[in-house]
């Protein structure tokens with residue numbers, strides 16, 4: 435492939451930062467299909483063995499006691515299954531679920547209204563719990579611990595607190611930033627599940643499962659290829675599957691094999707490790723223009739024609755996680771794996787900056 439083309443594509447290319455094919459946040463299309471693809475029970479939920487086993491015990495024990503399950507905190511990166519798991523918790527407890535989110539609760543009164551309308555045993559799912567306002571958070575402490583809230587009536591010196599008993603309920607909180615939760619809130623959860631990125635074998639099962647639900651024919655190698663490019667994230671696996679399905683329907687007979695998956699993902703510029711155009715542009719600049727670094731973030735951002743924040747928050751986290759780039763006090767540096775991935779030879783080895791090594795099969799066969 436022509437390397438220069440890969441860094442100067444049109445801004446509306448499918449991998450532009452706004453609607454990145456390998457972005458982990460849900461876009462509009464994801465939201466529409468995710469409901470259909472969500473596992474409905476713990477048995478159907480792929481991977482996360484430890485979390486599943488622990489949660490199974492918590493829920494079984496509560497059921498055996500005829501009690502409401504303890505509050506559960508789910509933490510983990512976007513797209514790993516927190517919302518899915520909250521719905522499974524409700525289903526396993528045969529309880530209704532109420533869904534809201536931290537940013538939706540502006541005032542303590544909003545939370546009081548929700549809490550006071552809960553039924554006994556109901557699951558209250560509070561997404562992005564780290565983004566709740568302080569007063570609401572304090573009300574939640576009491577509600578979680580004592581199943582009680584103080585509703586403030588009136589203003590100024592005449593204001594009075596009227597205690598309100600709540601039925602027992604299960605709070606399921608979800609956060610992508612567990613570190614941002616105040617310890618008093620974290621401590622009030624009876625069980626905390628930390629969700630890890632999925633390994634390729636697990637993602638392959640996710641792909642097969644989704645293909646079945648979407649009525650797409652796919653073989654083992656095709657599923658493995660998509661899984662390997664999904665950055666450890668089921669949401670991305672499902673999204674890549676849909677794009678590969680489009681390709682398979684238009685270009686071949688609809689059946690997804692490894693060859694079809696590779697050809698499709700080449701079109702979408704998602705390479706064999708799941709890097710997209712932006713990720714590779716950052717790596718390429720680092721290797722070719724700065725001989726692998728160290729180079730400052732601002733300089734690197736100018737070199738790829740992106741904002742500092744885009745490079746730092748959109749591209750770098752995955753590159754760091756993959757061991758391709760390191761952030762050091764002196765600047766960004768590329769690891770040997772980065773040179774290998776782009777099929778380039780480090781200057782010392784090549785006797786000059788960024789020599790080209792043999793064939794780098796970046797997008798697979």
Ligand SMILES: Nc1ncnc2c1ncn2[C@@H]1O[C@H](COP(=O)(O)OP(=O)(O)OP(=O)(O)O)[C@@H](O)[C@H]1O
Nearest residue numbers: 468471472479480512513514515516517518668669
């Ligand atoms: N363990 C799993 N097995 C099968 N599919 C999964 C699994 N985890 C997640 N998914 C699928 O991935 C998609 C995203 O999952 P979900 O919405 O639960 O993620 P999330 O952690 O809530 O993300 P966010 O932080 O953005 O809210 C869903 O379509 C779901 O079906």
Ligand SMILES: [Mg+2]
Nearest residue numbers: 516517518561
């Ligand atoms: Mg969610």
